[in-house]
Amino acid sequence: MNSRRVEHHPVLGTLEKQREVKIYFDGKPFTASEGDTIASALLASGVRTLRHHEDKGTPRGIYCNIGHCFECRVRVNGKNTVRACLTPVENNMQIESGISLSTTSLKGGQL
Template identity: 50%
Template sequence: MTKRIYNHPLLKNIETETVEMFYNHHPLTCHVGESVASCLLANDIRTIRHHEDDNSPRGIFCNIGHCFECRAEIDGKKNIRTCLTPVQEGMSVISGHSLPHDVREWSENHV
């Protein structure tokens, strides 16, 4: 079930072209020009990853690329911010697991 506004009193008809992407191997319909995070939110997906330390759910927080909470694996590349990544036809987004914290891992390996 999608949670989108398709008709607005001021903006009128908002329908646009759609593409299909895959989130954890499940197809989702997204609108051309929207971010991966927006598509996930519209499809009622709130948890994009889990915290590295306590496994708590993480999702969209700032939605402007500052916080890194919305990171996921996109087309095989890890730690990509979904709020800054436009959807593309056939894109694969993998999540549901803790992602490594690059700064912490670098610090532990370079002490």
């Protein structure tokens, strides 16, 4: 897939190339740049959906991109509820789409 990364900015000029790292989203490998957040790395790779809404099943992705809304939450290296917009990538990071909870658990039932 072609990168959607900004390499030349109209105000900032040509941006310095960063060291590349490998990340995995739902088992698929992606290339990210050191200093990227999970959200920016996946966005540059064309990934828009990070999880699905727990109740409606609708796709969710980056919304506020400043850590307020929690729409970009994913599982990282086995840890749930990690905000993709605030978390820097690390080499070989394992990222999974946010796990949807059943409607039973949303109403206080058991998982």
